[in-house]
Amino acid sequence: MNAASALPSLTGAARALMTRDLRLLWRRRGDALQPALFALLVVVLFALALGGEKARLASVAPAVLWVAVLLAGLLALDTLFRGDAEDGSLEQWMLAPVPLAWLVAVRTFMHWATTALPLLVATPALGELLHLPRDQLPVLLASLALGTPLLSLLGAVVAALTVGMRRSGILVALLALPLYVPVLVFGAGSVAAAAQGLDPGGALLLLGAGLVLAVVLAPLAAAAAIRIALT
Template sequence: MRLPGAQPSLWDAARALLVRDLKLLWRRRSDAAQPALFALLVVALFALALGGNPQLLARVAGAVLWLAVLLAGLLSLDGLFRGDAEDGSLEQWLLSPVPLAWLVAVRVFSHWLTTAFPLVLLSPLLAELMQLPHAQLPVLVASLALGTPLLSLLGAVVAALTVGMRRAGILLALLVLPLYVPVLVFGAGAVAAAAQGLDPLGGLLLLGAGLLAGLVLAPLTAAAAIRIANA
């Protein structure tokens, strides 16, 4: 038990912030479903545009699925820190005895858990719509499991840089898309390698290495950007 007046531990702060985010998400359940619905719509439109040809769909399935997940993640990226900046919570983060980078990391995890993780769970259904061969499905799921947290970490850095700007949605997308390109290339490339009978491990290892680097550097960089924006 923590004594009254004692400073909260890292895990107490993480649990409190995560519970708060989940409660707010529950109040906006329709907004929470938008990324998954958007990804489903993109995949369905691609399938219709390509005429339902199974061979053609299977050839482009990995790239289309990765692109749908990437674009769906952009929908909620602008609100990663903006709500906290508008209601004053971000200033409390700066005054908190808990390291700001830790709070940023918890928020990124919350964002990934509520936006990207459902897409990872939905990926077998999306893959079925795109006629992706079942043998390539484990590679797709593994690449998404490694790549989507990296997308959230990179997006958090840009969201922190633009948190002080009004209507920064288009600017945020323009800034973050070049950072997303390598993740898209390695993720879709791993699925394409599996489709060609090659070893997809190289692309997955690069995604894993990027994720480890992002876990260390992205929260620190985003925290510094938030301090600059609130200076």
């Protein structure tokens, strides 16, 4: 067996990291449920604040759901790399025989899968709470499917930039929100366009283009930020 064959492959490294993250997630089941519960709380509070009027709730339902998903992802953003930085795992990532950007991409995918994906699955039920018109649901789901991975990738860059700071919760939010606003505008705007009888394809295409660029560039930028923070 030569040395090259003994090195872990990209898929093997990804599988090991995903298995580790799932085990840690299972041990901290209470913490894992916080983003979903927070999003539910935001939706319920909006419904109560608007008085339960069906027409008013239906008009703001897409924007409320988008804000709830965005804030839920932001709530878990500070912990994206912080636990690994505290226990020394990030240093091991840098010494691993696989690219650091690949491990960052896998961790970002797990962040999306454990925070945004459950909310994406629960969107039809949350939409019913806000009396979302059912003809707007497919466009909303499409915008969330394109926008939430983009939010996670942008958030990974911000989390990597602040990973060397002890208390960076507010700073993470201040840095991430300006990057999140265009995604929010195009995501909620696509549903608003569909509600007005317009073509939502333009906004969805922009989200898709942003997602493609983020998939390529965000892991590289986050990996560079981690190297700078740890050196």
